[in-house]
Amino acid sequence: MNFSFLSQYYPFYLSGAVVTLFVSLVVVVFGTLIGVLVGMLKLSRFKVVRFIASCYIELFRGTPMFVQILIGFVLLYNKVPMPKLYIMNAELALVMAGVIPMAMNSGAYVAEIVRGGIQAVSKGQTEAAYSLGLRPGLTMRFVVLPQAIRNILPALGNEFVTIIKDSSLLSAIGVAELVFGATRVQTITFLGIEPLYVVTGIYFVLTFTTSRLLxxxxKKLSKGYAK
Incomplete structure (x- = not known):
């Protein structure tokens, strides 16, 4: 094995890791917001609203994220006016063309996680809130959702780890993330497997660290709750 190339080409991996983390954080934030909204719509008492939410979930869960990213690239890149900004070596407009479909895809999965978490909260909690005079909206916001979030945190953590790995799909549209950086190193150095070993190690460090932090x-959020 020859890893001497790292001393010269480590900036490719460093910038790629920064872009990967940026993409992952943006996708998780917006995917969670979308998921919470769609998950609550899935529990609506109106059939039409539930039907629309179900169609959204089934569409994005039933088709490959890779295809969704390609469609997003065709529809969004250079179609929406954006300032010429860069995140390390990645053009912001190109990054967002991939981030938007990834967030929408993640939102579909998070919606089902949220729906399950809300339904897992005891109905007695809702009834107790109503008996205290809280309206349905306030009950959901202050009573049900905080408990649901605590219940679904492990599943949301798994989604975050999955997004970190799935961000590698953006290399197909030219986003300079980790895999894109590794392929550039392969092209320059004519090395086949070593650059991929390095990128694999970086992904492992990112996902392992994220899992431990979650x-x-x-554990912190579980304090004060009965087992």
Whole structure:
């Protein structure tokens, strides 16, 4: 094995890791917001609203994220006016063309996680809130959702880890993330497997660290609750 190339080409991996983390954070934030909204719509008492939410979920869960990213690239890149900004070596407009479909895809999965978490909260909690005079909207916001979030945190953590790995799909549209950086190193150095070993190690560090931090957060939020 020859890893001497790292001393010269490590900036490719460094910038790629920064872009990967940026993409993952943006996708998780907006995917969670979309998921919470769609998940609550899925529980609506109106059949039409539930039908629309179900169509959204089934569409994005039933088709490959890779295809969704390609469609997003064709529909969004250079179609929406954006300032010429860069995140490390990645053009912001190109990044967003991939982030938007990824967030919508993640939102479909998070919606089902949220729906399950809300339904797992005891109905007695809702009834108690109503008996205290809270309206349905306030009950959902202050009573049901906080408990649901605590219940679904492990599943949301898994989604975050999945997004970190799935961000590698953006290399197909030219986003300079980790895999894109590794392929550039392969092209320059004519090395086949070593650049891929390095990128695999970086992904492992990112996902392992994220998993450990989420476990610590889960334990912190669990304090004060009966087992």
């Amino acid at each position: 476990i610590l957060l889960e």
